[in-house]
Amino acid sequence: MVRRGVLGYVLVLVGGLVVSVLPASSAVASLPLVADLRSSTGGRMLGLAVVVVGLGLASSAWLRLVRAAGDLGVREDDRTALVHRATAAWTLPLLLAPPLFSRDGWSYAAQGVLTHLGLSPYVWTPSILDGQVVEAVDPMWLATATPYGPLPLVWGSAAAGLTTDPWLLVVAHRLLALVGLALLAWAVPRLSRWSRVDPARASALVLASPLVLAHGVGGVHNDLLMAGLAAVALVVAARHGWLVGALVVGLGVAVKLPAGVAGVGVVLVTLPAAARVSARATRATQVGAVSLLTVVCIGAVSHLGVGWVHALGVPGEVQTPLSVSTQLGRLAHLLTGADLVDAFRTAGSVLLVVVAVTVGLRSRSGDRRTALRATAAVALALVVLSPVVHHWYVLWCLPFLAAVELPARGWQALLHASWLGGLVAPLDSSLRGADAVIAVGVAVVAATALVQAVGHRRAEIRAEVRAGAQARTGDASPTSPISR
Template identity: 40%
Template sequence: MPGTPRYAVIRYLGFAGAVLLAVAAYLGGALPPLPRNANPVALAQHGNGGWVMLTWLLGTSLLVWAWWSARYADPPIRWIYVTVGLWLLPLLVAPPLGSRDVYSYACQGAVYDAGGDPYTHGVAELGCPWLSTVTPMWRDTPAPYGPVFVLLAGAAVALGGTLWGSIALLRALTLIGVVLMALCVPALARRCGVQPGRALWLALACPLVAVHLVSGAHNDALMVGLLVAGLLVVAARPGHAGVLLAGGVLLGLAIAVKITAVVVVPFAALAAIPGPYRLPALLRHGAWVAAGVVAALLGSTLASGLGLGWVAGLSHSGDSVQWTSPPTALGIFIEYLGRPFGLRYHAVPVTRALGLVVLAVVLVVLWWRARHRNPLFGAGLALAATVALAPVFHPWYATWPLAVLAATTERIRWFVVPVAVACFLTLPDGNNLARFTKFQGTLFMAILTVVIAYRGLRWARAHRRAREAERAGSAAR
């Protein structure tokens, strides 16, 4: 129970971890570049590399330990709200941690607020008053986000005025997403027969939420919040046209923040059926969900005044090449194999393309199996497959499937272990550890990918044989 010493230790050690991470953010987080006339105090702060690493590692470890310790518990909802709120407070008043993406958001918002089109060129060409804060790799890249987020980023800059005012409002948007998760995950869990407190703890208390969604102000928070809300609305009243339309609108808004949310739409259409799966029922009720999605996408696109340029911007999302993506790691590994023989070839584009083909097949199989099972769990698996097979992986991507899977299944070990590992992948200043462990990480991920694929094929064969034996036994009877 929450009144026991164990729960008090979990709450306050996690809070201590959050405080240490806030200290790491001040000492060497994702801070703007120092001006040439920086005062000695600021320069000294940026020279404390050892203290930055110590506070980051200890703070992350405490937060992960606290989250991990209660992964099988079912705490009261109110206790979780208070605990997570306590953990978020230090990070809300600290500089961004673990990523510099929020500066890109601010610059894209500034371009839009000034009447420019962030989908045509990068912020370097279109002009941004805070260009020096943006990671050089992304200064010449058009915005890869949907029209809803560009509208919101523009509003944040218009209202915030300064860089830090804009960041504060962008963080407020992430809090809206976190609040939607906090309200919807327990209700979704109840519908799926999962303990609501356990589901909420896994989804909300995860350190990735505090560090990347809130401190880093990633727009993934808003996408996940809208996505979970849309799934809950659809599942709440299957067969009710108006409710399904509203659920589709929420899902469409999620897609108009980040396109990734589109993979859940076919599963939401299955959840819209009030009874057993039938194709006419799918067409009749799923059409309302699809109509809501299309209405939200068209409405937000028209409201932005930028047309469909955001679709073209998606092509640059794979510019980063890191071993944390299994298809990318496999391509890098194949390239390494040719080096001793003097062979130079580019395997990464090929393995990435194959990964997308495999993803398409997996999504179809998951949808087909979800027809007569829990389609909401299928949506979580679809998001997990998307994260695993996408050309690029960043730690905050793990929050996409986490929120849905936590609410739809009791079998959690297979996805909470990778999430816990992902918490340690980014340094306070936004650098990814993958940059410094390219060879070792590539070797590990390539071997892991082959082993998982081999075991998956063995499981599929065994499952097929079991079904054939069952059919043969039924025919004999």
């Protein structure tokens, strides 16, 4: 199982060298075999097939890991240790990979260089740089300011003080993603115990899932670090009070704004039972003020300020197919001829605020389980109602949903979202314009998904039959949570 996953991610690394965007002057891009494959449609098709087969092997191994992690006949510590070993082993092949399934990692590298030069990426853009560090930056973002907080920029600046090689700078940012993974490894089991959910199963669903490893580690997205800090904020708030929780929320917001969703849980878990509306409003103001002050202080110390707030609308320049509000606006445009995308996006944002306020006011206070459920609900609403949604945005809600007790259908939906979110990772914007490659990719992904879905369901049925037989003989452990 672990070896199969390692082989899968090795194939992802090898195929990624062919299909990923690389700096044109980099040594890897000019290697004879790599260069030949990258320059032909057939070569790119082959590279994409290798990536999808790798992800297929990795996701197959992960589905087996989830079933093993849910075996209540084995000690929890042993099952959790298995999840950690698998996660570490599967992460290793991705450490030296280029940014996979997205070009954002190259932008992070360029922004770190700007910061090191004393030029704020909130004012200056990578377009003023030249050389290898900007060769692979997406032209769409080459002349735009960064909408991210100061923490990744400070880290990128420190890395740029050691090297100007964009590949090594990407590796440095991938280390930040591993920090996020470590934070989740610490926080998720503790959160799951609040809901009496099996910690090993929750850890397997979050840490080793194809979605997390493909996008969070392979794609080098800041969302993994942000999600780790958000999950930690809830745990430390319950243990040490709202002030510490708010500080950690501020650290998360200093990575990316959606970390603020954890503030809802911090408010609820640190209030006494049956808190009045006035007490909730006061605590929300306190948590918000401390979180904001934390971000402002980081900006002041780093001399970057809070200029990133003015660039928060930059991601909205893209109309992603996963955004519900965007697609409803486009449908309205087809029906009426009027440009209603912005109106629907605004309505979605307003609805999100209504959901957050309603959950904060109506949820039971002073109860850890309820605070976790409230955070999960608002985080899920944030993903569903956002004007822009990418696959890796599921990371915003995955740690909280995995730790909440879900009905069987909800658990299966989350499982399949984590699995498919990683399997379809290659079908991203880096393939735009390559229609033949995309067609082959879609076909291979669909076939792989069908085979794995059938295989996983058969394995579940066999597990249910074994559990039933053992129950009849009276020597079984409790029913596996997979069948719940």
